[in-house]
Amino acid sequence: xxxxxxxxxxxxxxxxxxxxxxxxxxxxxxxxxxxxxxxxxxxxxxxxxxxxxxxxxxxxxxxxxxxxxxxxxxxxxxxxxxxxxxxxxxxxxxxxxxxxxxxxxxxxxxxxxxxxxxxxxxxxxxxxxxxxxxxxxxxxxxxxxxxxxxxxxxxxxxxxxxxxxxxxxxxxxxxxxxxxx
Numbered sequence: 001x002x003x004x005x006x007x008x009x010x011x012x013x014x015x016x017x018x019x020x021x022x023x024x025x026x027x028x029x030x031x032x033x034x035x036x037x038x039x040x041x042x043x044x045x046x047x048x049x050x051x052x053x054x055x056x057x058x059x060x061x062x063x064x065x066x067x068x069x070x071x072x073x074x075x076x077x078x079x080x081x082x083x084x085x086x087x088x089x090x091x092x093x094x095x096x097x098x099x100x101x102x103x104x105x106x107x108x109x110x111x112x113x114x115x116x117x118x119x120x121x122x123x124x125x126x127x128x129x130x131x132x133x134x135x136x137x138x139x140x141x142x143x144x145x146x147x148x149x150x151x152x153x154x155x156x157x158x159x160x161x162x163x164x165x166x167x168x169x170x171x172x173x174x175x176x177x178x179x180x181x
Contacts, residue, residue: 087103
């Protein structure tokens with residue numbers, strides 16, 4: 001139990017280092033369009049994911065940083081919800097008890113992401129309180145990591161790709177929201 005708490009605290013400290021704390025100029029905060037997407041995404045830990053996620057939404061062409069944060073949280077919610085559905089489907093067919101346990105744990109983590117972490121981030125961005133948005137997105141990244149750690153004794157991690165996208169997109173959203181502080 002103490003090892004788990006210690007690892008969790010260490011992991012949390014590490015995740016906070018992933019969030020870019022690069023200051024953004026006032027001029028950059030007031031732009032919009034494709035250049036705004038690229039400028040904003042340069043301040044995130046996963047530039048390519050950031051650009052592809054944001055540019056895939058037509059709202060990004062006229063969005064400011066707050067709008068990009070909203071788009072990011074929408075994308076994160078969609079991907080986390082899809083991953084939770086994937087976990088639920090795998091649970092129905094899994095035979096191996098260890099795999100079932102890991103999937104059940106992931107379902108719990110993803111329920112927290114979908115029902116708590118993302119709504120906190122969305123509400124924080126919507127209400128102009130970015131501190132809680134950063135915390136919600138960072139918590140989502142931590143939950144995705146915790147899900148992945150549950151598969152360390154498994155020969156394969158059946159939701160590796162989806163889980164990685166949720167983790168990385170959470171870090172991107174946390175970085176974008178951080179720019180609003």
